[in-house]
Amino acid sequence: MADYFLIFGKPQYSVFLYDEALEAIIVSGQEHKNRALLERVKKTHIIAGVRMNEIEKGGVHLDTLLDQSFHITNKDHLDKYNDQFMQLAMFNSLMYEPFPHVYDDWTPASKVNDALKSEFDVISIENQGEFKSTVVAYSSTLGLVGFVLPKKVELAGPPESYTLKIIKNASIKSRQVTGDLFEEKLIRALIYTKNKDEAEFQRIVPPFLKIAA
Numbered sequence: 090m091a092d093y094f095l096i097f098g099k100p101q102y103s104v105f106l107y108d109e110a111l112e113a114i115i116v117s118g119q120e121h122k123n124r125a126l127l128e129r130v131k132k133t134h135i136i137a138g139v140r141m142n143e144i145e146k147g148g149v150h151l152d153t154l155l156d157q158s159f160h161i162t163n164k165d166h167l168d169k170y171n172d173q174f175m176q177l178a179m180f181n182s183l184m185y186e187p188f189p190h191v192y193d194d195w196t197p198a199s200k201v202n203d204a205l206k207s208e209f210d211v212i213s214i215e216n217q218g219e220f221k222s223t224v225v226a227y228s229s230t231l232g233l234v235g236f237v238l239p240k241k242v243e244l245a246g247p248p249e250s251y252t253l254k255i256i257k258n259a260s261i262k263s264r265q266v267t268g269d270l271f272e273e274k275l276i277r278a279l280i281y282t283k284n285k286d287e288a289e290f291q292r293i294v295p296p297f298l299k300i301a302a
Contacts, residue, residue, distance in 0.1 A: 184232050184233075184275045184277060187265060188231075188263075188265040188266075188277045188278040189202070190202045190204060190205055190231075190263060190278070191263055191264060191265060191278070192261060192262050192263045193262065193264070194262065195260045195261070195262055195283055196260065196261055196262070197258070197259075197260055198255050198256070198257055198258065198259040198260070198261060198287075199257070201261060201263075204228065204230055204231055205231075205255065205261070205263070205280065206254070206255055207228065207230075207254070208252045208253070208254045208291075209226035209227060209228050209234070209236075209252060209253045209254070210226060210227045210228075210249070210252055211224060211225075211226050211248045211249065211251040211252060211253050211290070212225045212226060212227055212233070212248060212249065213225045213248050214242050214244070214248050216241050216242060216243075218241070219240075219241050220239055220240060220241065221237065221238070221239060221240070221241075222237075222238045222240060222241055222242040223235045223236070223237050223238075223279075224236040224238060224242060224248075224253055224288075225274070225276060226253050231277065231278075232275065232277050233274065233275050233276045233277060234276060234277055234278045234279070234280055235266070235270075235276045235278070235279045235280070236253060236279075236280050236281075236282070236288055237279055237280065237281045237282070238282055238285060238287075238288055239282065239283075239284065239285045240285035240286075242290075244290060244292075246292070250292055250293050251290045251291065251292055251293065252290070252291045252293060253288055253289070253290055253291075254288065254289055254291070255280075255282065255287060255288055256286075256287050256288065256289055258287075259282055259283070259284075259287035259288070260282070260283040260284070260287065261280055261281060261282055261283070261287075262280070262281040262283075263278055263279065263280045263281070264278060264279055265277065265278050266278055266279055
């Protein structure tokens with residue numbers, strides 16, 4: 090259910106449901122499921138922060154979540170719950186490290202790091218006229234980046250229901266972000282495509298819609 094709220098543009102509900110799921114996994118002793126769930130928790134906190142303007146300097150604020158479980162009373166379980174959110178705090182620190190993949194000149198996609206060629210989860214889209222858009226997207230290894238595309242991006246439905254990927258024959262530049270764009274939104278880098286159709290969007294289809302089809 091949390092996945093559906095996220096896809097349909099309600100990340101604040103996803104945050105609550107994923108937190109509840111994390112509690113349930115810890116209490117039931119199914120720690121082997123923690124890693125995959127923690128990735129979802131990380132993503133939804135970032136998206137909710139961007140959408141609700143709650144990301145502040147220092148990253149997504151997680152301190153209010155520590156020791157705030159309403160259902161975990163066992164001390165060992167509560168310690169494990171807190172440990173999971175400390176891993177999210179470690180992810181926050183990633184935002185302040187230098188962006189590792191900077192390309193000052195137009196570079197073929199075949200020669201850029203694989204991390205930039207993976208799928209990114211779209212978070213928001215800002216159109217700046219008919220010939221420029223900035224797509225804020227999320228990667229579990231890179232954090233938040235902005236893709237600057239030389240076109241107006243128009244998608245059906247909420248941005249969170251799409252992924253973005255650079256095409257194989259694209260040419261890109263990238264630079265590290267400083268100043269207000271970083272301080273306010275924690276966007277680590279801007280990635281530019283040379284031509285308008287060098288980034289492709291793929292809609293995420295929830296499983297229940299696939300079944301219905």
